[in-house]
Amino acid sequence: MTGFVHAALGAAIGRYCKHPALAFVVGLGSHIVGDIIPHHDMDIGETPLVFGTLAQIGRVHGWKSTQFWGALGAVCPDFEHIPYELKKDPRRFEPMKEKFIPTHNGMLPHNKWPFEDKWGVMLNFVLFIAGLWIAGTLVTPSDKT
Numbered sequence: 001m002t003g004f005v006h007a008a009l010g011a012a013i014g015r016y017c018k019h020p021a022l023a024f025v026v027g028l029g030s031h032i033v034g035d036i037i038p039h040h041d042m043d044i045g046e047t048p049l050v051f052g053t054l055a056q057i058g059r060v061h062g063w064k065s066t067q068f069w070g071a072l073g074a075v076c077p078d079f080e081h082i083p084y085e086l087k088k089d090p091r092r093f094e095p096m097k098e099k100f101i102p103t104h105n106g107m108l109p110h111n112k113w114p115f116e117d118k119w120g121v122m123l124n125f126v127l128f129i130a131g132l133w134i135a136g137t138l139v140t141p142s143d144k145t
C-alpha cells in the first residue's frame with residue numbers, strides 16, 4: 001500500500017486493540033499484509049499526506065490512543081526507504097537485500113497493481129476513507145463531546 005493507506009488501515013485496526021503497544025505491533029503486521037495485496041504505490045510526493053494523516057489521527061484520538069499507535073506501526077516500515085530515497089539509489093524501487101521488512105527485501109512479494117493506474121488511485125482513496133471511518137477519525141475532537 002501507499003503510506004497514507006497504511007496509516008488509515010492501521011488506525012482502523014488499532015481501534016480494536018486493547019493496548020497501544022499491541023496496536024503498534026498489529027499495525028506493523030498490517031503493513032506486510034498491505035504490501036502483499038496488489039496496490040498502486042504513489043511516489044515520495046505523498047509524504048505530507050502520510051504525516052498529515054498521522055497528525056489528524058493523533059489530534060482526534062490522542063497521542064496515546066490505540067488508533068494513533070496502530071497507524072504509526074503501519075507506517076514505520078516505510079521509513080526504511082528514506083535513506084535510499086535521499087541518496088536516489090537507482091535500486092530503490094526494487095527489492096533490496098539491505099532492507100529489513102520482508103516485502104521490501106524480496107522475501108515476500110510486494111505486488112503491483114495490475115489494472116489501470118486510475119483504478120488503483122481510486123482504490124487507495126476508498127481504503128483511506130474507509131479506514132479512517134472505521135477508526136472513528138472522520139470527526140473533529142469537538143464532535144466527540
Ligand SMILES: [Zn+2]
Nearest residue numbers: 035077078103
Ligand atoms: Zn512497505
